[in-house]
Amino acid sequence: MNQKTISSDARVAVYIRRSRDEDGIGIEELLKNHRQRLQVFMNEKGFEGVEWFEEVASGGSIDGRPEFKRLLSNVQAGHYDAVAVIHEDRLTRGDEEDRGKIKNIFKATGTLLLTVDNRIIDYNNPTDLLTSGFTGLMSEYEKAQILRRFRDGKITAVQNGTPHSGTTAYGYTWDKNTKTAEVVQHEADVLRMMVDWYLKDGLSAGQIALKLNDLKIPSKRGGFWHSEVVSTMLQNDFYTGVVYYRKYKTEVDFVNDVVKYTSKLNDDPETVIKARGNHTPLITDYEHAEIIKRIEELRKYKSKDRRVRKNTYRLSGLIYCPHCGLCQGLMRRKGMANRTHVRKCLKKSTRRTPECDDTRGIREDYVFEAVKMRLQQYRDTLFAPTEPSDDNAAMNSLSRMIKAHEAAIEKARKHFDKIKEMFMNDIIDMDEMKEEKQRHSDIIKRNEAELTKLRMNKDFHDEERKEQQRKLWSSDDVERVFNNELSDSEMNDVLRLLIVRIVYQFNDEGGVDIEITYR
Numbered sequence: 001m002n003q004k005t006i007s008s009d010a011r012v013a014v015y016i017r018r019s020r021d022e023d024g025i026g027i028e029e030l031l032k033n034h035r036q037r038l039q040v041f042m043n044e045k046g047f048e049g050v051e052w053f054e055e056v057a058s059g060g061s062i063d064g065r066p067e068f069k070r071l072l073s074n075v076q077a078g079h080y081d082a083v084a085v086i087h088e089d090r091l092t093r094g095d096e097e098d099r100g101k102i103k104n105i106f107k108a109t110g111t112l113l114l115t116v117d118n119r120i121i122d123y124n125n126p127t128d129l130l131t132s133g134f135t136g137l138m139s140e141y142e143k144a145q146i147l148r149r150f151r152d153g154k155i156t157a158v159q160n161g162t163p164h165s166g167t168t169a170y171g172y173t174w175d176k177n178t179k180t181a182e183v184v185q186h187e188a189d190v191l192r193m194m195v196d197w198y199l200k201d202g203l204s205a206g207q208i209a210l211k212l213n214d215l216k217i218p219s220k221r222g223g224f225w226h227s228e229v230v231s232t233m234l235q236n237d238f239y240t241g242v243v244y245y246r247k248y249k250t251e252v253d254f255v256n257d258v259v260k261y262t263s264k265l266n267d268d269p270e271t272v273i274k275a276r277g278n279h280t281p282l283i284t285d286y287e288h289a290e291i292i293k294r295i296e297e298l299r300k301y302k303s304k305d306r307r308v309r310k311n312t313y314r315l316s317g318l319i320y321c322p323h324c325g326l327c328q329g330l331m332r333r334k335g336m337a338n339r340t341h342v343r344k345c346l347k348k349s350t351r352r353t354p355e356c357d358d359t360r361g362i363r364e365d366y367v368f369e370a371v372k373m374r375l376q377q378y379r380d381t382l383f384a385p386t387e388p389s390d391d392n393a394a395m396n397s398l399s400r401m402i403k404a405h406e407a408a409i410e411k412a413r414k415h416f417d418k419i420k421e422m423f424m425n426d427i428i429d430m431d432e433m434k435e436e437k438q439r440h441s442d443i444i445k446r447n448e449a450e451l452t453k454l455r456m457n458k459d460f461h462d463e464e465r466k467e468q469q470r471k472l473w474s475s476d477d478v479e480r481v482f483n484n485e486l487s488d489s490e491m492n493d494v495l496r497l498l499i500v501r502i503v504y505q506f507n508d509e510g511g512v513d514i515e516i517t518y519r
């Protein structure tokens with residue numbers, strides 16, 4: 001945006017100002033921060049013989065700022081090519097009259113204004129003037145000023161090696177006094193375990209989340225773990241000891257006339273500030289690189305080994321008619337939108353009912369998005385840690401009983417072998433052996449009957465099924481469903497692994513009810 005440059009032999013003055021009303025927030029520290037940042041900036045630009053003006057002023061008027069007055073008369077005398085400040089607002093505060101006067105002096109002498117975010121403001125340039133603090137409404141100006149101060153504080157913090165807020169990654173806690181992220185040892189141990197699981201044991205993020213939930217280890221916020229949380233955590237290079245400012249940028253979008261903000265990685269290296277942090281690293285650079293490599297490979301999967309079948313849609317073979325229970329077909333509609341549609345029930349079987357005629361087709365993406373959302377919810381409940389409840393206690397005693405019966409059977413079988421051995425060694429005679437054999441086979445039969453009864457218990461089945469489902473749902477493929485990284489036919493393969501059938505029906509309110517039967 002700003003094409004102007006300024007050579008390193010320019011004559012430069014620096015102006016630093018804090019107002020007394022900022023006193024409550026450590027004025028000395030703030031001054032030091034500004035001094036430090038401007039010094040870094042001056043060094044970067046290679047300016048020499050820089051003149052420094054610094055003051056703690058009360059109020060915005062020129063009269064209340066003696067150092068500024070001195071600077072301004074120097075500017076008027078044409079002493080400088082440029083004046084550097086933390087931000088333009090350091091110069092443009094005050095009433096209309098003062099601001100007009102300052103602007104005119106800079107304009108008349110052609111003195112440029114430099115700001116630490118690398119802006120060069122030329123008041124003879126109409127565009128610069130338009131975007132400068134000298135125009136616009138005062139209220140907006142004031143608002144922007146507050147935001148800028150906030151941002152300036154964050155930049156300084158990053159340059160000083162501290163993250164710019166009190167929220168720190170899992171494994172650390174924020175120490176207000178030292179302004180450093182201090183290691184929380186038990187969390188750091190968990191992180192270590194996660195890195196090993198990921199890199200050494202090759203577990204997926206989903207499997208790691210599952211393991212952590214099984215071990216009843218709470219997440220940062222005290223809840224349960226998700227694959228996304230694990231994946232984001234493993235990729236966070238804060239753990240390697242770096243801090244950032246503007247690592248992410250916010251993008252504004254309009255979706256159905258609603259403003260939507262999305263946070264994205266800032267890919268403009270010019271605006272990202274990265275610095276070595278003061279905190280203890282928990283992941284080595286090498287490990288971090290390995291983690292990123294594996295995640296990249298997961299993404300690259302997209303282009304290699306694709307299983308692409310023609311005429312297979314994402315929901316092929318999954319949607320069933322609520323009336324005859326037969327499968328509904330899908331087709332690509334030719335035309336402008338080129339959308340995929342689920343067709344109404346057209347099966348001409350003996351099972352066909354009159355209601356089948358009343359079924360309606362539906363847009364495939366509509367059903368797909370709804371299904372995806374439901375899958376997400378289902379996964380959440382599947383991986384939620386089981387609360388200690390009465391049900392759970394009953395479940396535990398049930399599995400204890402099952403184990404006891406299994407042990408009794410095992411013991412009786414071993415005894416069986418022993419009886420044979422005793423007979424061979426003439427310790428017992430034939431009758432005794434027969435009697436013992438009978439006794440133990442009765443024990444086995446009794447226990448097996450009990451076991452069958454217990455295993456038929458619904459709770460036991462539910463829990464066992466849940467366990468199997470958890471295994472199924474923690475695969476990399478399921479993660480790809482949520483990351484939209486699959487072709488239509490691949491998506492169909494994974495969905496068929498998780499879902500038996502989807503039934504949709506239009507309800508009286510004009511909406512659609514969707515029922516999913518999971519495997």
Ligand SMILES: [Zn+2]
Pocket residue numbers: 321322323324325326345346347352353356
């Ligand atoms: Zn039907």
